[in-house]
Amino acid sequence: MTGATNGRLREISRRTALGALGVGIVGATVASWPRLSGTDIPGRGDNSLSIAIMGTAADAAARQRAIDAFTRLHPEIRVKVQAIQAVDWKDFFTKILTMVAAGTPPDVVYVATEGAQLFADKLAHPLDEYLRRDAADMAEYFDDVHPSLVEAFMYKGSLYQLPMDWNAANMYYNTTAFRQAGLDRPADDWTHLDFRDSLVAMRKARPADFTPYYWTNRLFGGVVPWLYANETSFLKETKSSGGDWLWDGFYAKDPSRSLRSGGYQWLEPNADDPRVFESFDYLRGLVQDGLGVRPEEGGGSSLVGLFASNRIGTTPAGGYWVQGLHEAGMKENDYDVQFFPKWKSQRHQFGTAGYAIMKTAKDKDAAWEWIKYSASREAMELIFPNPITTPARRSMVNEQLYAGKGPAHWKVFYDTLDKYPTTGPIPAPPQQAAVETALMKNVSLAVSGDERQLKEALASMQRDLELALRRQS
Amino acid sequence: MSTTTRHRAQAAGSVAPPAAHAKAGRHSQPWLAWLFLAPTILGMGLFTLLPIVASLVLAFFRWDIISAPTFVGFDNFAEVVQDPTVRVSFLNTLVFVVVAVALQLGLALALAIMVQEKLPAWLRTFFRSAFFFPLILSAASVSIFMRYLFNEQFGVVNWALSLVGIPAVPWLTTPGGSAAVVILVYVWQNFGFSFLLFVGGLASIPVETYEAASLDGATGWRKHVHVTLPLLSPTTLLASVMAIISALQVFDQPYVLTRGGPGDSTRTAVMVIFESAFQRLEFGQASAIGVILTLIIMAITAAQFRLSKRFVFYQ
Numbered sequence: 001m002t003g004a005t006n007g008r009l010r011e012i013s014r015r016t017a018l019g020a021l022g023v024g025i026v027g028a029t030v031a032s033w034p035r036l037s038g039t040d041i042p043g044r045g046d047n048s049l050s051i052a053i054m055g056t057a058a059d060a061a062a063r064q065r066a067i068d069a070f071t072r073l074h075p076e077i078r079v080k081v082q083a084i085q086a087v088d089w090k091d092f093f094t095k096i097l098t099m100v101a102a103g104t105p106p107d108v109v110y111v112a113t114e115g116a117q118l119f120a121d122k123l124a125h126p127l128d129e130y131l132r133r134d135a136a137d138m139a140e141y142f143d144d145v146h147p148s149l150v151e152a153f154m155y156k157g158s159l160y161q162l163p164m165d166w167n168a169a170n171m172y173y174n175t176t177a178f179r180q181a182g183l184d185r186p187a188d189d190w191t192h193l194d195f196r197d198s199l200v201a202m203r204k205a206r207p208a209d210f211t212p213y214y215w216t217n218r219l220f221g222g223v224v225p226w227l228y229a230n231e232t233s234f235l236k237e238t239k240s241s242g243g244d245w246l247w248d249g250f251y252a253k254d255p256s257r258s259l260r261s262g263g264y265q266w267l268e269p270n271a272d273d274p275r276v277f278e279s280f281d282y283l284r285g286l287v288q289d290g291l292g293v294r295p296e297e298g299g300g301s302s303l304v305g306l307f308a309s310n311r312i313g314t315t316p317a318g319g320y321w322v323q324g325l326h327e328a329g330m331k332e333n334d335y336d337v338q339f340f341p342k343w344k345s346q347r348h349q350f351g352t353a354g355y356a357i358m359k360t361a362k363d364k365d366a367a368w369e370w371i372k373y374s375a376s377r378e379a380m381e382l383i384f385p386n387p388i389t390t391p392a393r394r395s396m397v398n399e400q401l402y403a404g405k406g407p408a409h410w411k412v413f414y415d416t417l418d419k420y421p422t423t424g425p426i427p428a429p430p431q432q433a434a435v436e437t438a439l440m441k442n443v444s445l446a447v448s449g450d451e452r453q454l455k456e457a458l459a460s461m462q463r464d465l466e467l468a469l470r471r472q473s
Numbered sequence: 474m475s476t477t478t479r480h481r482a483q484a485a486g487s488v489a490p491p492a493a494h495a496k497a498g499r500h501s502q503p504w505l506a507w508l509f510l511a512p513t514i515l516g517m518g519l520f521t522l523l524p525i526v527a528s529l530v531l532a533f534f535r536w537d538i539i540s541a542p543t544f545v546g547f548d549n550f551a552e553v554v555q556d557p558t559v560r561v562s563f564l565n566t567l568v569f570v571v572v573a574v575a576l577q578l579g580l581a582l583a584l585a586i587m588v589q590e591k592l593p594a595w596l597r598t599f600f601r602s603a604f605f606f607p608l609i610l611s612a613a614s615v616s617i618f619m620r621y622l623f624n625e626q627f628g629v630v631n632w633a634l635s636l637v638g639i640p641a642v643p644w645l646t647t648p649g650g651s652a653a654v655v656i657l658v659y660v661w662q663n664f665g666f667s668f669l670l671f672v673g674g675l676a677s678i679p680v681e682t683y684e685a686a687s688l689d690g691a692t693g694w695r696k697h698v699h700v701t702l703p704l705l706s707p708t709t710l711l712a713s714v715m716a717i718i719s720a721l722q723v724f725d726q727p728y729v730l731t732r733g734g735p736g737d738s739t740r741t742a743v744m745v746i747f748e749s750a751f752q753r754l755e756f757g758q759a760s761a762i763g764v765i766l767t768l769i770i771m772a773i774t775a776a777q778f779r780l781s782k783r784f785v786f787y788q
C-alpha cells in the first residue's frame with residue numbers, strides 16, 4: 001500500500017496497518033455495542049410490559065390482534081411479547097429462569113401446569129388481591145370456566161394464574177381402522193378391557209405396518225392417564241386447605257364446590273402402590289402382545305403424521321390435536337375422539353396454561369390488566385381462532401370452532417370436566433423437572449420386560465422420586 | 474539485526490533496512506503487543522477462564538438461580554458421589570469412551586489406509602470430503618433424523634431388516650439397543666476427524682520406508698504392522714487424546730436420541746450436569762460434577778501422555 005506525502009512515496013508499515021485494523025475493530029465494537037449487549041431490542045430497558053410465551057415469532061404475531069385490542073383499551077400500557085422457542089415446557093421454564101438469573105426477567109409468563117407450582121413457589125405473584133378487587137368484572141369469566149381448571153392453579157390457598165387453555169388426555173381413534181376391524185364407536189363408559197379388545201380386533205384386521213395403540217413416554221398422555229383411571233398416581237396426591245375466598249366467591253353454587261381446595265400437593269412418591277403396578281402391568285401386556293408400542297422418551301413429534309396416514313389405531317391426546325390433523329389432510333370423519341377408558345373410575349388427566357405475574361414485574365397492576373383482558377371472551381377468540389388447543393371457556397368449545405375439521409364428538413373435550421369433576425391436573429410439584437425425569441426414565445424398562453423387570457423398574461422409580469422430592473426445587 | 478548479518482544481507486543483494494526501522498526494532502513497544510493480544514485475552518478470560526473459576530467456586534455453594542447462593546463446603550461433592558444416577562452416568566461414560574473411541578479410531582485408521590493405498594486421487598478427494606461431512610452437521614439434527622430411522626414401528630432400519638426376515642428391533646427402547654444406536658450415531662458423526670488426521674499422518678510416512686520393508690520381504694499386512702503403525706503413532710496419540718476428550722463430553726446424541734434412557738442406560742456425565750443445572754436448578758451440584766469430570770479428563774489425558782513415551786515413535 002502506498003500514499004503520496006510531500007511528493008514522495010512513503011511505505012505504510014505492517015505495524016501501522018495492523019494498528020489501524022485494531023483501532024477499526026475497537027471502533028466497530030463500540031459502534032455495535034447496543035446490538036452486542038441487546039440494548040437495541042425494542043422494549044428492552046423501557047417500561048413496556050414484557051410477556052414471555054413459549055413458541056415462535058409466528059406465535060407472538062398471532063397474539064398481535066389481541067395486543068392491539070388491549071392497547072386500544074389501555075393506551076397507557078405498552079405491551080411486547082417475547083416468543084421463546086423450546087423443546088417442551090421444561091425447556092421453556094429453564095430459559096425463563098436463565099432470564100431471571102441474567103437480571104432481565106419478563107413481567108408476565110405463560111405457564112402450563114408443568115410449571116405452575118414452580119412459579120407459584122418461587123417466582124409468581126398471587127392474583128388474590130386483584131380478584132377480590134375486580135370480583136364483579138371476573139364473575140362472567142369464572143361462570144364460563146370449569147373449577148377443576150382453576151383449582152390446578154391454586155397453590156397453598158392462593159390463585160396464581162387464570163386458565164386460558166387446557167387439554168385432557170382423551171382417546172383419539174382412527175375411524176377407518178375401527179371400521180376395518182368391525183368396530184363401532186366405543187361407548188362413553190368403555191372399560192380398559194373393552195379398549196384392549198378393540199386393539200386385538202384392529203391388530204387382527206391389520207397385522208403389519210400398523211400400531212393399534214401408540215403412546216409416548218411423557219407426563220401428559222403417557223402412563224399417567226392409566227394411573228388416574230385406576231384411581232392412583234405415581235405421586236401421593238393430597239390437597240392443601242384454603243381457597244374458600246375464591247370458591248365461595250365465584251363457585252358457591254357449583255355442584256362440585258365441596259371437592260375444591262387450596263390447591264394440589266404432591267409430597268410423597270407412590271410408585272410402590274399395588275394399583276400402580278397393576279396399571280403398568282396392563283400396559284406391559286399391551287406391549288408384549290404387539291398391541292401397543294414400547295414408548296420412546298419425549299416422543300410424539302411424528303405422531304400427527306403417523307395417525308393421519310392411518311398407521312395408528314388409537315392414541316391419547318387432547319383438543320390441541322384437531323388443527324394439526326386437519327392440516328395433515330384428515331377429514332372430519334376420518335377420526336373421532338372418546339373419553340379415556342374406565343378402570344376403577346373414569347378420572348382423566350389434564351394440563352392447562354395461563355399467564356402468571358412475576359414477583360419482579362415492574363408494574364403488577366398493568367400485568368393484571370393484561371391478564372384480565374386476556375381472560376375475556378373477546379381476547380380469547382382473537383388468540384384461539386383455530387382448534388390448536390381447548391379454550392378454557394366452555395362457551396368457546398362449540399360447533400363453530402370444529403366446523404369442517406372434526407371430530408364429530410368434539411363435545412367430549414369439555415364434557416370430560418363436566419362429567420368427571422374429579423379429573424385432575426398433571427402431577428407437577430415445584431420439583432416437577434426432577435419428578436418427570438424420575439418417571440420417564442423408568443417407564444420404558446417397566447413395560448418392556450418380564451414381571452421381575454417391572455417390579456425392579458417401579459422400585460427404582462420409587463427411589464428416584466424420593467430423591468427428587470427431597471431436593472430443593 | 475546484527476552488523477554481520479546486515480553485511481551478509483547486502484552482499485546477497487537485499488536492501489538494508491531504513492534506520493528508522495532499526496531504531497523501532499531496538500525500542501520495543503509492549504503496549505502495542507498487548508493491544509493485539511487484548512481480543513484473545515479478553516475472549517479467553519471472559520468465556521473460558523471466568524466460567525472455569527466460577528464453576529469451581531459454585532461447586533462449594535448451593536444455588537438455584539433464584540435465591541442467593543449459600544456456602545455448603547464439600548456437601549455438593551459428598552451428595553454427588555452418593556447419588557446412584559451420577560455414579561451410573563460416569564460408568565456409562567467410561568464404557569462409552571472405551572467402545573466408541575476404539576470403533577472411531579479403528580474405523581478411521583482402516584479407511585484411511587484403504588483410501589490412501591487403493592484409490593485414485595480423485596476418489597481419495599471424494600472420500601475425504603464424504604467421511605468428513607457428518608462432522609459439519611449439527612449433532613442434534615442428525616440425532617433427530619436418526620430417531621426416525623431407528624423407530625421400532627416405522628423406522629427405515631427395521632423396515633430394511635424386515636426385507637431379509639429379521640423381526641423389528643426395539644432400538645431406542647431397550648438398554649442394549651439404545652446404547653448401540655448412541656454409539657453408532659456418535660462414531661458415524663465423529664470418525665471423519667480421526668480419519669483426516671490419519672490421512673495426514675499416512676502422507677507424511679516416507680515411501681522409502683515401505684520400499685525398504687518390501688525389500689526385506691514384508692507383505693501388505695506386515696508392512697502396516699511394522700511400518701505404518703509405529704510411524705503413525707504420534708498421529709494415533711493425537712487422535713486418541715482428542716477422541717477420548719470428546720467422548721468423555723458426549724451429550725447431544727444420547728440427549729436427543731434417548732434422553733438418557735431407558736432407565737439410566739444411556740445417561741452420560743454431561744447429561745447429568747445439564748439435568749442438575751437446568752432441570753433441577755442445582756447449580757452447585759452441577760458444578761461439582763463438572764469439576765469431577767474435568768479432573769477425570771485431565772487424569773486420563775496425563776496418563777495417555779505418560780504412556781506415550783513407551784509407545785510413540787518419532788522419526
